[in-house]
Amino acid sequence: MKNKAAFLVDKGKIEMGEKEIPEVGKGQVLIKVKHCGICGSDVHNYIEGGTGKRIIHFPFILGHELAGEVVKVGEDVKNFRTGDQVCVEPGVPCGKCAYCREGEYNLCPDMRFLAAYPVEGSMQEYLAFPEENCFKLPEQVSTVEGALIEPLAVGLYAAEHSGVKINDTVVILGMGCIGLMTLIACKARNVGKIIAVDIYDTHLEIAKKLGADVTINTTREDAAEVIEKLTAGRLADVTFETAGQGATAVLAPAVTGRGGTIMCVGNITKPTAYKFFDISCKEITLKTQFRYRNVFGLAVDLIASGKIDLSPINPKMFPFDQTQEAFQYAIHHGEDTVKVMLEM
Ligand SMILES: [Zn+2]
Ligand SMILES: [Zn+2]
Known part of the structure; x- marks a missing residue:
């Protein structure tokens, strides 16, 4: 063998x-x-x-x-x-x-x-x-779901580590796998409104299935403008950057409200021109994460109990x-x- x-x-x-x-x-x-x-x-x-x-x-x-x-x-x-x-x-x-x-x-x-x-x-x-x-994996959790638990762990840890609270307004930049997993994790935490941002309608469709309240396609709409209107100027309590791109990193402060939090989930590997005053003038907390810790067991339980449904992925x-x-x-x-x- x-x-x-x-x-x-x-x-x-x-x-x-x-x-x-x-x-x-x-x-x-x-x-x-x-x-x-x-x-x-x-x-x-x-x-x-x-x-x-x-x-x-x-x-x-x-x-x-x-x-x-x-x-x-x-x-x-x-x-x-x-x-x-x-x-x-x-x-x-x-x-x-x-x-x-x-x-x-x-x-x-x-x-x-x-x-x-x-x-x-x-x-x-x-x-x-x-x-x-x-x-x-209990009987009701397949190995396909099992293989999705690693990216789900990133999303679960992102939500936990960000300190996002019940009824918060959340913006998630990027609806790739990690963005969607972050959405799932925020949904499981009963946040208020979830605004999902991406460049592909196909990804935004999945976001809707997973419970996003509003989707914004940045190839057609100005995300900062739309979010400003949607929130009556309050903007996001927590913004998750999950695309790992300079463009979304730069967008994050513009959609985050006063006293809010930016959670860097994506790996932004290229140097990014960032105006830190855009963050400090609103007293925004900038948080980062490296992979995850202590969330795999939770991930299995949430899927097994039906609190999380990965099928739209x-x-x-x-x-x-x-x-x-x-x-x-x-x-x-x-x-x-x-x-x-x-x-x-
Ligand atoms: Zn991975
Ligand atoms: Zn060690």
Whole structure:
């Protein structure tokens, strides 16, 4: 038995190959991956061959949004049995540093995160992983939903960390997968009005299905003007920037009200011309987040109880053998889908 894997062999090029099935260490389970989503960061790594200072040495395996079945348990595993369906929190913190000990493990400097070079990702059939990072999916939660829990975790943590309150007016800039997950999380928190902003009507349609009160397409409308009118000049209590673009980062202060909060969810990697006075003159709080912490269990519970419905996300599926095509689709069909997923 071999372990089929999708190897990034060069910028923009994935080839299917095989590797050994990993050994199952103490406290680890062996997972047969059933679904794996393609994240914006995977696409970035695929195109650029790395992110920032992290240069990938080929061949390399991408992917960190996965769910599958436990097919083997290692020594000392307490909470899992073969046959369990699980989703996986992809970051393994050191567990010893001050951040880890204080529960802020997403800030651990020694975090080993799937598909963050040199840690190989989950676009392979078998993955050995610590049981602490696995979350059991109850019967009513599918592995497709399981593979969407990682991006949902980003949205849940964004909402929690922003401090958004019941009845707040919320603006979400960007309705890609992370923007929609943030919308879902805000909805679950019973905020007041949700104003969703994007450049694609297709994405805004999904936002409506998920409960957005107002949608704004910035190719036709001036978001700041519309939001000013809608809120009688009060603007947003909390604005989420989820697109990771300079343009939306610059727009954020213009749609955020006095004493409001801007939550930076997207990864804005390019230098952005920002007038900080636009923030300070309204005493806006600027918050950031790095991945997430302590939300995977909550995510599973919310889906299982029906409080969160992920079905409008409707991932575009590709068989594992067509991983190269799936990436090309993700790059060229951004308007048609918010999530491309591999079916193993
Ligand atoms: Zn992701
Ligand atoms: Zn640590």
